[in-house]
Amino acid sequence: EVQLVESGGGLVQPGGSLRLSCVASGFTFRSYWMNWVRQAPGKGLEWVANINQDGTQIAYVDSVKGRFTTSRDNPQNSLYLQMNSLRAEDTGVYYCVRDLSGGASYWGQGSLVTVSS
Amino acid sequence: QSVLTQPPSASGTPGQRVTISCSGSSSNIGSKTVNWYQQLPGAAPKLLIFTNAQRPSGVPDRFSGSKSGTSASLAISGLQSEDEADYYCAAWDDSLKSYVFGSGTKVTVL
Numbered sequence: 001e002v003q004l005v006e007s008g009g010g011l012v013q014p015g016g017s018l019r020l021s022c023v024a025s026g027f028t029f030r031s032y033w034m035n036w037v038r039q040a041p042g043k044g045l046e047w048v049a050n051i052n053q054d055g056t057q058i059a060y061v062d063s064v065k066g067r068f069t070t071s072r073d074n075p076q077n078s079l080y081l082q083m084n085s086l087r088a089e090d091t092g093v094y095y096c097v098r099d100l101s102g103g104a105s106y107w108g109q110g111s112l113v114t115v116s117s
Numbered sequence: 118q119s120v121l122t123q124p125p126s127a128s129g130t131p132g133q134r135v136t137i138s139c140s141g142s143s144s145n146i147g148s149k150t151v152n153w154y155q156q157l158p159g160a161a162p163k164l165l166i167f168t169n170a171q172r173p174s175g176v177p178d179r180f181s182g183s184k185s186g187t188s189a190s191l192a193i194s195g196l197q198s199e200d201e202a203d204y205y206c207a208a209w210d211d212s213l214k215s216y217v218f219g220s221g222t223k224v225t226v227l
């Protein structure tokens with residue numbers, strides 16, 4: 001069974017940092033592009049970042065460039081999102097997603113990040 | 118302001134057909150494939166349609182997708198109560214170098 005389990009969310013003050021993790025199981029993690037997608041409370045979906053199979057191609061939405069960094073550890077079947085200089089508008093549920101634009105797309109249950117003083 | 122435009126809401130009675138539109142541009146829908154995602158209340162999104170019109174295994178055939186030019190559509194035929202959810206279209210945008218989502222359409226079964 002495919003599983004994506006996110007962790008690391010929580011409450012952080014503006015300007016602070018958090019590191020999200022996503023552990024994959026039930027499929028060959030190293031074979032897929034991986035993505036982060038977020039959803040602000042009561043709002044729609046926003047793509048945040050993606051990373052290719054070996055970590056050599058990475059892209060970010062403009063609003064997080066220079067502040068967020070995604071990476072992966074294939075032997076550990078893990079995806080990471082390091083979030084620095086957090087702002088109130090970064091608040092939301094962050095989803096780890098396999099193959100977002102393809103036919104094998106699968107979403108984790110999400111991790112809530114709240115940026116507030 | 119979403120790059121892909123969807124109506125905020127759609128509704129129908131059980132058994133009816135509901136169609137959701139998704140309007141984009143030449144840099145996204147016009148040149149890239151479209152996916153549709155279903156988000157049930159309180160749940161994570163799930164892939165409903167990929168590559169414009171393909172259904173993943175397990176998705177009922179009453180869900181269908183189509184694309185023409187810079188627009189795409191999702192149709193739900195034989196509407197059921199469990200179809201009450203938010204529906205999002207999405208595609209890669211070559212100009213923005215980003216994956217973009219529609220604003221979402223809330224489907225209500227009357």
